[in-house]
Amino acid sequence: MKFLLSGNTAGILAVLYASLSGLPAPFAPVHLLFINLLTDSLPAIAIGVEPSHGELMKDKPRDVSKPIMDGRFAMEVLLQGIVIAAVTMVAYHMGTEASGHGTGMTMAFATLSLARLVHGFNCRTDAPLTLKTFFMNKASFMAFFAGILLLSAVLLLEPLHKLFEVAELTGNQLGCIGILALIPLLVVQISKRLIKR
Template sequence: KRADIGVAMGITGTDVSKEASHMILLDDNFATIVKAVKEGRRIFDNIRKFIKYTMTSNSGEIWTIFLAPFLGLPIPLLPIHILWINLVTDGLPGLALAAEPAEKGIMQRPPRHPRESIFAHGLGTHIVWVGLLMGAASLFTQAWSIKTGNAHWQTMVFTVLCLSQMGHVLAIRSDQESLFSQGLFSNKPLVGAFALTFALQMATIYIPFLNPIFKTEPLTLNELVFTIALSSVVFFAVEGEKFFKRRFAKV
């Protein structure tokens, strides 16, 4: 049989064996391989989570802007809104996903095929349907606000899209485990990024000198509660997806 890689000892191994090997154990301890595999799987998982978060967020923006004209609605977002979402709402929580600890049972998984797509295991489907849900929530907000004569409709659409993405990042911290059992504070950098992003989003709405820059208007308490409630639909939808994954995994 032919091995996939060659392993050499870093302390007692010869120079020839080190040159011929693909992996060198610096401490001559084979248990180090297990730790390295676990860390490698954690890093790969977090890369997939970052891709899932950013591409789903972009998908939500695309659906919102693309479908609005077909529904007879005005352009829902301005360029400054899109720039803000891409730099702040996507950027800060997305980077904090790198600090996500390894999921439970990560070493019980079978090895991943080297040629397996990074969009495997439903990642591509998730990007499409959750992005579409974000777009639907944003467009519903726009249509309902315009119909009721709400002059703040664009600020509400902007806020719904931002907050739905923030709820999404909390829900995708694990592919199957619920956030409620995982624990909110198991990734403190993400909690900090979430809080900072939320505070900055509120600043664009309620700090007067920022209103002309971001073309926003202060929302009433009822309007803010409405946007938060509608945005939470994305979080609970993804939690529901994970619930069914857990149920089918046990069958």
């Protein structure tokens, strides 16, 4: 649930930022359709089959009188959404300044898609990931690489460019997308470790 809500919050915040700033839309409708049908559903399914980990017995039982979506949950969703939206709009500005709106929109779409795929690893457990827990769920890796494959096809195969309304990107731009998409993973994992202390 946190994965889907934080990812959708990021998309909404990115569109809201563009609207309030008087910028053209950062995404085409087909981009949002691609994200919702493919890059969202694959990690969500993988998270649903996350195996229990050794730290589970150390967790305190949830108070049944409290709602699942409490204030802390909502704050985590919002903050994670803000981080993903921020890197998305950084990519949008980079692309727009380099080669115009088409490139900016493509970089925003690719960054949001990839960041949400990576964010799936954040949402597997409330605890910080360790080497042991990171490799426990094979389904999460299958979902991640399937998403990467689909996104790569859209970005790199010229016959798909018109259908998905994407511009051709340079190697440097693709590298920037990869770096930006990793930032939410680092931010969330660092924050989990600080909270755990």
